[in-house]
Amino acid sequence: MNKNSGNASFFAKLKAWPLLLPVVSLILVMAVNIIHDAATGINPLSFFIITLNETTNSGSILYGRIIDILNRGSEVAILALGMTLVVSSSAGTDISVGSVMSLAASFCCMLLAGYGVSSTNELAVPLVVGVLGAFLMGALCGVFNGTLVAYLQIQPMVATLILYSAARAIGLLLCNDLIVYVRNPSFAYFGSFTGPIPTPIIIAAVCIAIVALMLSKTSLGMYIQSVGINSKASRIAGLNSKRIIFMTYVICGLFAGVAGLVNSSRITSADSNNVGLYYEMDAILAVALGGNSLGGGKFNLAGSIIGAYTIQAITTTLYALGVSTDQAPVFKAIIVILIVAIQSAPLRAYFRKRSAAKALAGREAAKA
Numbered sequence: 001m002n003k004n005s006g007n008a009s010f011f012a013k014l015k016a017w018p019l020l021l022p023v024v025s026l027i028l029v030m031a032v033n034i035i036h037d038a039a040t041g042i043n044p045l046s047f048f049i050i051t052l053n054e055t056t057n058s059g060s061i062l063y064g065r066i067i068d069i070l071n072r073g074s075e076v077a078i079l080a081l082g083m084t085l086v087v088s089s090s091a092g093t094d095i096s097v098g099s100v101m102s103l104a105a106s107f108c109c110m111l112l113a114g115y116g117v118s119s120t121n122e123l124a125v126p127l128v129v130g131v132l133g134a135f136l137m138g139a140l141c142g143v144f145n146g147t148l149v150a151y152l153q154i155q156p157m158v159a160t161l162i163l164y165s166a167a168r169a170i171g172l173l174l175c176n177d178l179i180v181y182v183r184n185p186s187f188a189y190f191g192s193f194t195g196p197i198p199t200p201i202i203i204a205a206v207c208i209a210i211v212a213l214m215l216s217k218t219s220l221g222m223y224i225q226s227v228g229i230n231s232k233a234s235r236i237a238g239l240n241s242k243r244i245i246f247m248t249y250v251i252c253g254l255f256a257g258v259a260g261l262v263n264s265s266r267i268t269s270a271d272s273n274n275v276g277l278y279y280e281m282d283a284i285l286a287v288a289l290g291g292n293s294l295g296g297g298k299f300n301l302a303g304s305i306i307g308a309y310t311i312q313a314i315t316t317t318l319y320a321l322g323v324s325t326d327q328a329p330v331f332k333a334i335i336v337i338l339i340v341a342i343q344s345a346p347l348r349a350y351f352r353k354r355s356a357a358k359a360l361a362g363r364e365a366a367k368a
Contacts (some may be wrong), residue, residue, distance in 0.1 A: 021291040021342075022306040029313045033065070036320060058193045065316065067198065073312030074200035075101070075259040075276075079283035080308040081211050082142075082252030084292060084299050088228045089248040090149055091296030092156025093284050097256040099167035100141040101276030104257035105264035106171030108134035109180040112187060119181040127186050131261060138257020139250055141167065146249030150242040164280070171272035181269040191266030200262050207258060208305060215301065224248060228296035278329055282311050285332060 014020065030047060038044040050064035079097050086094045111133045114124035123130070141163055148159035194202055215221035223244050226234045231241040259279070264270050288294055289310055290303030314335070318328045341347060 018291055018300045019303050019306065022289055022303045022310060025289055026306060026310045026313065029310060029317055032317055033313075033320070036317075052196060060196050061193050062196045062198075067201075069309060069312045069316055070201050071198040072316070073309045074198075074204035075263050076279060076282045076286055076311055077204045077305055077308035078207050078255050078259045078262070079252075079279060080286040080290070080304040081207060081301070082248070082255040083283040083287050084290070084301055084304040085224055085248040086156070086252045087284075087287050087292060087294055088296055088299040089224045089245045090156050091228060091294075092149070093280075093287075093294065094145060094160045094249065094252050095157055095280045095284075096141065096145060096160040096163035096167060097252065097259075097283055098276035098279035098281075099164050100138055100253055100256040101260035101263060101279060102270075102272050102274075103141065103163075103167040103171040103174075104134040104137040104260035105275045106174050106180070106270040106272050107137040108261055109182050109264060109270035110174045112182045112184070113180050115174075116176045116178075117180065118178040119183070121183050123182070123184055123187070127184075130187070134261040135254060135257045138260065139254045141256065142250035142253020143246075145253065146246035149249060150246040168272050171270070175270060175272060179269055179271045183268050188265055188268050190262050191264075191268075200266075203258065203262055207255065208301075212301065220244075220247075225298050229298070281329065281332060282308070285335065286311050289335075 033047045034044045037046055043049075047065050050062055050067055052060050053063040054060055079101075083094060083097065086092070108130045111125055112123050112127070112130040113120045117124070145160050145163065148154045148162070149156050152159075190199055190203065192199055223234075223239055226237070226239060227241045227244045231245075234244075235241045256276075260276060263275050284294075286307035287299075287304050289307035290300060290305070291307075292299045292303060311332070314332070315328060318331055319325075323331065
């Protein structure tokens, strides 16, 4: 085999690599940071530097831009786990996850503070009750969405639009139209540090490990993909398509509850109007950026995780470049459009046709 055919084989394998899009996107974001740092007179490698700093309250903690991205991107990574399964099974997105985060956080803080209490340092109930309350509320929202999508055959975006609109209002009712502050160290732990490592990173790692084990040790992953590819054929083959779709929405809701707990713990409060705001867009973008088709079917969990942290890296980079918080979603929307366009069937067919034409021209030139 000559060198040219070896190179062609390598590039063909590289193009078929499922993680190509998320890895390239992450590299591009890092390159932008390096160029920006070099242009402003900062050490170009500062993006990769991690140090151990002493603090007054938390002792020695890890510090650096990579640690900040892993920390701040943990909620999106947790949401991306459930969103990936939902997209794969139902060929639709759950646009309510941000609002469900808010509702779960509100329910948790209401339980811990007591109804009608706006601020407290002492817990009204054991911490485990508030934590399980957040998980249960998220799962119940998943049950509601899953029932509408799987059993009532409502389009996923329309079905989840209900809680997208109503969940924050329900959270306000639970909190008696108040921002509930729970200034207790045990509650703040979920958003602070475990030793030198940010606790949200550990929680995200545990969630990722659980889902990865569940998919690798059971047939659930194969069932989800089968239903997403062709639900009717899967049902004929003996799979309960409706139950599988329902299960993915429950899992998605549960992880939204976990993300809501982490997010509210960071600020030791439940602000129904702001907790999880725009997070549904980040979760969907993470799935798309991970190389997963939004039309359902096969999925790559690792790609979604890389995509989630890439989204946070993009957000951090935009802020470093002077883009305001209000303007950042515009740039993310542009990225979504580009990714969806790249994944579209007509564009893929166009590039395949051009590639085949170039290969044919190369062979004819070699014969000549």
